[in-house]
Amino acid sequence: MEPHHDGSPLYVSNQSPALGEWVQVRLRVPHTLGEPRAVRVRSNPDREPRFSEATLLSTAAGWDWWQAEILIENPVHGYRWVVRTGDGHDLWINARGVFDTETLDSEDFKLTSHPAPPRWASGTVLYQILPDRFARSAAASQREAPDWAIPAEWDDDVELEQPARSQQFFGGDLDGITLHLDHLEKLGVSALYLTPIFAGRSNHRYDASNFDTVDPLLGGDEALVRLVEAAHARGLRVLGDLTSNHSGDAHDWFVAAHRHPEAIESDFYHWLDDEQETYASWLGVPSLPKLNWNSPELRRRFIEGDDSIVAKWLKPPFALDGWRIDVANMTGRLADQDLNADVRRTIRRTMIDVNPDTLLVAESTNDASIDFQGDGWHGAMTYANFTRPLWGWLSEPGTPAGGGLGMNMSTMPTYTGQQFYRAHRQFSAGFPWQTRLATMNALDTHDTPRFATHALPGVIPVALGMSMTLPGIPVVFAGDEFGLTGIDGEHSRTPMPWERADEAGERIDLYATLIGLRRTHSSLNGGGMRWLHVGDDVLVYAREDEFETILVVAARADFDVRLHADAVGGVQSSTRLFGSAALSTDEDGIRLSGDGPAFAVWQLAGVAL
Numbered sequence: 001m002e003p004h005h006d007g008s009p010l011y012v013s014n015q016s017p018a019l020g021e022w023v024q025v026r027l028r029v030p031h032t033l034g035e036p037r038a039v040r041v042r043s044n045p046d047r048e049p050r051f052s053e054a055t056l057l058s059t060a061a062g063w064d065w066w067q068a069e070i071l072i073e074n075p076v077h078g079y080r081w082v083v084r085t086g087d088g089h090d091l092w093i094n095a096r097g098v099f100d101t102e103t104l105d106s107e108d109f110k111l112t113s114h115p116a117p118p119r120w121a122s123g124t125v126l127y128q129i130l131p132d133r134f135a136r137s138a139a140a141s142q143r144e145a146p147d148w149a150i151p152a153e154w155d156d157d158v159e160l161e162q163p164a165r166s167q168q169f170f171g172g173d174l175d176g177i178t179l180h181l182d183h184l185e186k187l188g189v190s191a192l193y194l195t196p197i198f199a200g201r202s203n204h205r206y207d208a209s210n211f212d213t214v215d216p217l218l219g220g221d222e223a224l225v226r227l228v229e230a231a232h233a234r235g236l237r238v239l240g241d242l243t244s245n246h247s248g249d250a251h252d253w254f255v256a257a258h259r260h261p262e263a264i265e266s267d268f269y270h271w272l273d274d275e276q277e278t279y280a281s282w283l284g285v286p287s288l289p290k291l292n293w294n295s296p297e298l299r300r301r302f303i304e305g306d307d308s309i310v311a312k313w314l315k316p317p318f319a320l321d322g323w324r325i326d327v328a329n330m331t332g333r334l335a336d337q338d339l340n341a342d343v344r345r346t347i348r349r350t351m352i353d354v355n356p357d358t359l360l361v362a363e364s365t366n367d368a369s370i371d372f373q374g375d376g377w378h379g380a381m382t383y384a385n386f387t388r389p390l391w392g393w394l395s396e397p398g399t400p401a402g403g404g405l406g407m408n409m410s411t412m413p414t415y416t417g418q419q420f421y422r423a424h425r426q427f428s429a430g431f432p433w434q435t436r437l438a439t440m441n442a443l444d445t446h447d448t449p450r451f452a453t454h455a456l457p458g459v460i461p462v463a464l465g466m467s468m469t470l471p472g473i474p475v476v477f478a479g480d481e482f483g484l485t486g487i488d489g490e491h492s493r494t495p496m497p498w499e500r501a502d503e504a505g506e507r508i509d510l511y512a513t514l515i516g517l518r519r520t521h522s523s524l525n526g527g528g529m530r531w532l533h534v535g536d537d538v539l540v541y542a543r544e545d546e547f548e549t550i551l552v553v554a555a556r557a558d559f560d561v562r563l564h565a566d567a568v569g570g571v572q573s574s575t576r577l578f579g580s581a582a583l584s585t586d587e588d589g590i591r592l593s594g595d596g597p598a599f600a601v602w603q604l605a606g607v608a609l
Contacts, residue, residue: 001030001564002098003083003091007109007433008528010545010607015434016116017072023111026057026609027066027081027093030566034086039066042080044105045073054081058609062566065609070111076373076432078108096429110432112374115348118322118357120190120237121378122437123525125468125515126475127189130446131218132169132203133495134478135176143217145169148201154495160488166202170495174214174223178230180498187508188515189476191237193324195446197224200248203493204446206326207248207287211302211309225317237321239359240313244303244343245327246281246288253298254289267295270334280334282327293332293339303347310347311354321358323347324381328362329371344376361438361473365406369430372439379438379473383448385427386441386472391451393420394463394556399454403488404447412454416536417556424470437526441467442475450477450492453485458597461510462554465578465599468518469543469552471529481511517577517601523550528607532568533561533592540592542568549604553581555596563590570605577601 005011005027013024027039039054054068070079080103081093092099096107136154145151149169150159159168174197184192196205199215214224228238247254257265261276270280270292282288291298303310313320325331325347332339344362351358362377365384372380383406391401392415401407415423428436443451443463451463467474479496482504486492501508518524527545534540538559543550549568553559559581571585579600582593594600 001032001567003030003033003081003093004028004528004530005081005093005109006095006528006530007111007436008526008545010528010609012111012433015111017111017113019072019075019113021072022069023072024067024069025079025109027054027083029064029066029083030564031062031064032564032566033083037084037086037088039068039084040082041068041070042082043070043073044078044108045071051082060608061569062564072111072113075113075375077111077113078105079111080108094429095431096425106369107429110373112432112434114374115352115356117378117434117438118359120357121359121473123519124191124237124359124473125189125518126239126440126473127184127187127192128195128445128475128477129177129192130172130195130204130478130493131174131177131197132172132205133493134172135180135496135498136171137173137175137179137219139175139219140171140173143171145171146201146217149203158486158491158494160491165490166204169203171217172495173217174219174227178223178227180496181230181234181236183501184236185234187476187481187512188519190235190519191239191321192231193239193475194241196241196243196326201250201287206243207250208243209248209250210252211242211247212312221318228319232319237359239322239324239361240320241324241326242310243326244291244331244347246290249287249289251289264297268292268298282330290334291331293343294337299346303343304350306350306354308350310350314351314354314358323351323358323360325360325362325377328377329364329366329368340371341375344371348376359438361440365404367427367430368439369427372431372435374432374435377435379435379440380431381440381442381445382427383442385424385439386467386470387443387448389415389420389423389427390443390463390466392423393417394456394459395451396454396456400487401449401454403449403490403492404445405449417539418534418536421531421534421539428471436471437473439472440475441470441472442477443467443480444477444492445475445489446477446493447489448492449488450480450484450486452480452483453487456556456597459556460507461514461579461599462556462597464511464514465552465601466554468514469524469550469601470541471543474515474518476511476515481508483507513578521548521550521577521603523548523606532563535559535561537596544607546608547606549606550577551583551602551604553579553592553594553598553600555581555594555598557596558594559596559598560593561591562588563592565589568604569607574602574604577603
């Protein structure tokens, strides 16, 4: 056992302090460590280290609780603990773990004075929908396909070669989604995230030709109003998707400016010649010209103020509950220019002014921490801290892993449970706790292969269970609950096989059960997180608050694990919530055992200080 601290209410008295406020922080120290000579908190206000002495607050069940006060002096206030042990050695405790040498400022625990995410964020289970592939209403068949489209029947195979890769058109629409909201209710998700709904010249619509109206192929503005109203009536929130890095080359702004230096929209893009013939674009793709955020007029139209695009769709009658921002990591960045912070803070400010109860998540698929310190984006759509490590642990080694997943050499690594743990903690450590709670835990998305394609036999409950029980927002990509597979992002965009709902009943029930577990337990929606055992084939952790402890075992093979008797309390009165693994106590402590792969969950008593 080792000392522990995180950003949850057990350990931090105020998750959303203002500048100048004092906050009580607590450290949990096991008796197995011996009596410490001293416990201190090291803060770093204005980049100048400052130490605060901790005092013993209480002793309970084999643990001492130490408390100190820190003054919030910067918008992002970093701090770490240092324990001087009885034999005179120092242990440094930060967001990445416990170390016997001094640690990096970037891995400190962090409290931010920026406006907090909406309270509902940490309890969200998100369901992602690509509108073209979810469902068709009766009206969809009456609409003429656009000139760019290659029409397809709903049961046609997804084509992987261009031009069909981007232009194969199945004709799903927003009213089709509305017709199937009962399915989302059955699953128990709490919010749906729609990939872009504005017209473009592709099936994915990330090449917007305007941001002012919903694509008529999806049913237009009225269909969005119907969908949001129906979703809200069922207690479901709805998030939209914006491309702040680029527009499409058919966008009204780009058409007005291309080869027209005199146009007011000329400064909306990065031109590479005086005639405005050539231009910067996303990864050199000419259909996705890059937006230039030096332009005050672009900011006014798109992200700033009550009349902006960002604001329009959050207000009635559309009333979206937030945005997911595409390619947020590249937004505002080109060569020696970096306006990313300006853009994200402006979007956040506009959203707060329109409706402060909205969520802002942003794509940043690698090490996202530098841009996610609470000043703009609430949370990250990233693959580095959960998705890639999980795939490495629970997928067939060496199998292909292409698409937007970002695996090295597009090949599945071979991870042990210890490697998963190290990668997960390393990439999570840079986030403030509130950011971590609003960051997506996605098994897969519209940009990646489907996890089930190369998963080890029997591990779907393990992977899904971990996404539901680790800190963060679980994400279900529509079709995962049907067992769909796909070798890359485009191949994974299979139309929903509604006729196979009965056949997929067992998988759908698994999803509903684990989503229900997530949504009904307070400690899984903001409670603390403690790792109890890390092995090659089995991981054990606890999510905790004052009301309950949720004990979790995730294993890819048979396991037999021993924990110290004081690792968690109340084992003898535990309640099994999921799985068939065995939990018992004896003179040697706590024992967890079972046949793998396995995912098991128990509810124990809450933590009393």
